[in-house]
Amino acid sequence: MSVGLLLITHNDIGTALLHTASRMLGDCPLQTQALAITEDCSPEELRDQAQAMAEELDTGEGVLVLTDLYGSTPSNIANSLQVDSGRRVLAGVNLSMIVRVLNYPGLSLADLADKALSGGRDGILPCPASDQGRDP
Secondary structure (H helix, E strand, C coil): CCCEEEEEEECHHHHHHHHHHHHHCCCCHHHHHHECCCCCCCHHHHHHHHHHHHHHHCCCCEEEEEEEECCHHHHHHHCCCCCCCCCEEEEEEHHHHHHHHHHHCCCCCCHHCCCCCCCCHHHHHHHHHHCCCCCC
């Protein structure tokens, strides 16, 4: 058994991130799902759908829920899932965060959440200016 991973994001951001990370790594070692939140959907229905997805992903080790923008509808739906200690919600999902999570599929929920946070933070870097392509 392992922690489940649920992404709740605007439109298809979560699906695209999961697909990209899985392609980079060659597979997806965790049970994952993505819920796309669009403006034409009912938040109540989406909350019910998110709850059902979280229950399906939880094999006894918990569920890590990643969302894109804190305070937005996807984030609010994600936060409604934190009814017990078997779920952790983190906002600000990015590709570095997901790659880090998928590289540590055997960790506990708490440790996996810590890896996700460090992956997200450590993946944000300034890119140095390059002299390539500039005229001398």
